[in-house]
Amino acid sequence: MNYIQKDPIATGVAAGPRHRESVREMDDDEGFDLVQYWRLVRKHWLSILLLGAAGFLTASWYAGTVVPMYSASTTIVIDTSRGATTGVGDNYSYFYAAQMFYQTQQTILGSRELSERAAARLNPFEKDRLIRIVEPGFVDKTVATVTGTVRSFFRTPPKETGSVPTRAAAAEPGLTRYGAVIQGGKTVTPSRDNSQILHVSFRSHDREMAARVSNAIADAYVDYTAESRSTLSEQSGRWLAEQVERMRQKLTESQNALQAFQVSEGLVTLADVENLASARLQALNDKVAEAQKSYEELSKRYGPKHPRLIRAKTELDGARAQLNKESRSIVLDTEKRFELAKLENDVKSNQEVYELYLSRFRQLDVSTSDTISPVYVLDRAQVPGAPFSPNKQRIVTLGFIGGLFFGALLAWLREKLDNTIHLPNQMEQELGIPTLGAVPYLGREESREGRRMAKKSRDNAPFSVERYYSHHSKSPFSEAINHIRTGILYSNAEKVPKTILISSAVQHEGKTTLAVNLALSLSQLGNTLLIDADLRKPRVHQITRDKHNAGGMVELLVGQASTDDVLLKDEGAERFTVLKSGVIPPNPQEILSSRKFDQMLENFEKVYDYIVIDCA
Known part of the structure; x- marks a missing residue:
């Protein structure tokens, strides 16, 4: 105007x-003003509410048509104190007690080999049922198609790689397919309190198969652990048997060498030789002492040229000469005694090692049949009563909130792109x-x-x-x-x-x-x-x-x-x-x-x- x-x-x-x-x-402030945005919402409240209702209906349709997913969990305990063995089992117990052992067991539970073993425990009817329940529905196919199309624009398709069949797959044709299904739905999680507990879960559209497969995985793991322990015990037994036989032969050889040396040198044991030499030296020392005493007594009575004193002097010199000769003889036999001591030590050490291996072998033989497995199932999976996915309430709520947000965003863009004066x-x-x-x-x-x-x-x-x-x-x-x-x-x-x-x-x-x-x-x-x-x-x-x-x-x-x-x-x-x-x-x-x-x-x-x- x-x-x-x-x-x-x-x-x-x-x-x-x-x-x-x-x-x-409205205020002249061009900055961020909540009042302006509130007025914007009031101005376009109908369109925002309609888009919110559209999001609500779309989310409700999706939540009602998507196939529900069930999850069943089996609790497994790994108690290393129950599985300790003797013999070579010291190393095995150390392996169980190592900090990385539980992570290793978690990796084994999540391996494809264990999935194949779990699939082998299913009967033909359960296997067919396992394959049928993973067939995607219309909604899943639509979502997968859209998702795959979008991803194809941002990444190159992976190169084809040949799959290596496992032993279980080679044992039964088609088992790899079932194992792949189990591998895709399996989840292994440790306990939150860092205890010796692992949780094995399996997700499926069939609630009964979720519990069945979860228990099959746990049973396959227990069997796998028992087989591994049995194989290790067999290998340890064979190795101990070989060591016992080798040490027995070595002990026999050392005993024969000791006996031959004693016979050739006319010696008995090193202790007898030392006792005999000691006795002879003691007798000669006594003889020298007695001659010395007699000489001293006679020297007090008689002069140097007296026949009795001269005879006592001759006896003392003879006793001393005999003692010196015996001492030189003992020194000359030291090398033979060293050789005898070496042979006796060899026999003794071989005897101790032989007895140690023999004792471990006998203990391992007993523990193989009596040892309790360190792995056992604490709680078996039960058929879930309700699905864990989809969370319909959350989907509908997010759909409604997303619709409102999209409506508010469109209203904001409309206001920003509108160059007219209102x-x-x-x-x-x-x-x-x-x-x-x-x-x-x-x-x-x-x-x-x-x-x-x-x-x-x-x-x-x-x-x-x-x-x-x-x-x-x-x-x-x-x-x-x-x-x-x-x-x-x-x-x-x-x-x-x-x-x-x-x-x-x-x-x-x-x-x-x-x-x-x-x-x-x-x-x-x-x-x-x-x-x-x-x-x-x-x-x-x-x-x-x-x-x-x-x-x-x-x-x-x-x-x-x-x-x-x-x-x-x-x-x-x-x-x-x-x-x-x-x-x-x-x-x-x-x-x-x-x-x-x-x-x-x-x-x-x-x-x-x-x-x-x-x-x-």
């Missing part, structure tokens, strides 16, 4: 009646033009109320939305018109606007409705003239009560009619005059830009307090 005089003093904008949006002014503050932000007011939309309720008030009016005038102000002057619509009137009059304190031009960018924006109602509002303050300057599609003549066609502005400008002939006094409002457009000329722009049009406005300004021009 523009208001003009000879020199335009201000410019203003008002929203037309075809805008259904709220007329509340609210007064947008005009100020985009064009920098001050807003004088906004006219609310007249819906069915407002129109019905206007007709009712028109029937009660004194002039009994027919209802027209362009004359809504005169029908219902106390309505919010009329209050908005008065607000615009006040904004125009106070827009310039020095010179009050007198000539006001109403225009619009496109048709059907409520230009004529605003012009007529604004003129009716100004007529309450003074004489007001409404000029229909829309020379292409004039409309003012349709709402006037003129029953004769005396011409209009065009006829006045070209001199075919006088002022008194074309001015129409409105019967429904005091001080309100209307000047129709008249005949539609071929050149409207030249007429409106002519000097005669300016002179006409100058003449009218001298007569009327306010002039409202309804222009194209």
Whole structure:
């Protein structure tokens, strides 16, 4: 809406009646404002709610058509203290007690070999049932197709690799297929408290097969562990038997060597030799001591040349010579004693090793039949009562929330991509033009109320939305018109606007409705003239009560009619005059830009307090 005089003093904008949006002014802050987003949601609440309902229905359909998935779990305990064996079992117990042992067992449980063993425990009917329940349904096929198509754009297909059949697959044709199904649905998880417990789960569309296969996997693992222990015990037994025989032969050889040496050297055991040598030295020492004592006693009685003293001296020297000879003889036999000691040590060590292996062999023979397996099933899988997937409540909730989010996102994009002006503050932000007011939309309720008030009016005038102000002057619509009137009059304190031009960018924006109602509002303050300057599609003549066609502005400008002939006094409002457009000329722009049009406005300004021009 523009208001003009000879020199335009201000410019203003008002929203037309075809805008259904709220007329509340929003903050000028262009940053993140929750209030703005809340108003956006309120504005598009219906579309957002419809998309939320669509997401809810789609998720409900998917949750109702997808095949339910059941999961059954078997609990296995690995107690290393129960499986300790003797003999070579020290190493085996250490292997069981190692920290990585439980991770190894978890890997064994998740291996394909164990899946094949579990499949071998199923009967033919269960195997066929296992294959049938993995056939995908319509929804699964659709989802798989879409997912595969999307993934194909982002990655290259994997290279084909040949599969190596396991021993179980070679034993029974087609077993690999069943093993692959079990391998795909099997899950092995350790206990959360780092205990010696493993949980083996199997997922299937058949609740009974879920429990059956889970127990089959656990049984196959227990058997596999027993077979492994039995194989290890057999290998240990054979190795111990070989070691016992080897040590027995070695012991025999060392005993024969010791005996041969004793016979060849005429020796007994090293202890007997040492005892004999010690006894002989002791006897010779005693003899030397006795001769020494006798010599000393005789030397006290007799002189050096006495025959008895000389004989005692000779006996002492002989005893000493014999002792020295025996000592030299013992030193010469030291090498033989060392050799004898070495042979005796060999026999002793071989005897100890032989007895040790023999004892371990006997203990292993007993433990093979008496040892308890360290692996056992604590809780067998039971047939699940309810599926774990799909979680229908979560799917429906996510579908509804996703629909609402998608709807809000579309509303946000729509607002961002929309370059039209819907609210007064947008005009100020985009064009920098001050807003004088906004006219609310007249819906069915407002129109019905206007007709009712028109029937009660004194002039009994027919209802027209362009004359809504005169029908219902106390309505919010009329209050908005008065607000615009006040904004125009106070827009310039020095010179009050007198000539006001109403225009619009496109048709059907409520230009004529605003012009007529604004003129009716100004007529309450003074004489007001409404000029229909829309020379292409004039409309003012349709709402006037003129029953004769005396011409209009065009006829006045070209001199075919006088002022008194074309001015129409409105019967429904005091001080309100209307000047129709008249005949539609071929050149409207030249007429409106002519000097005669300016002179006409100058003449009218001298007569009327306010002039409202309804222009194209």
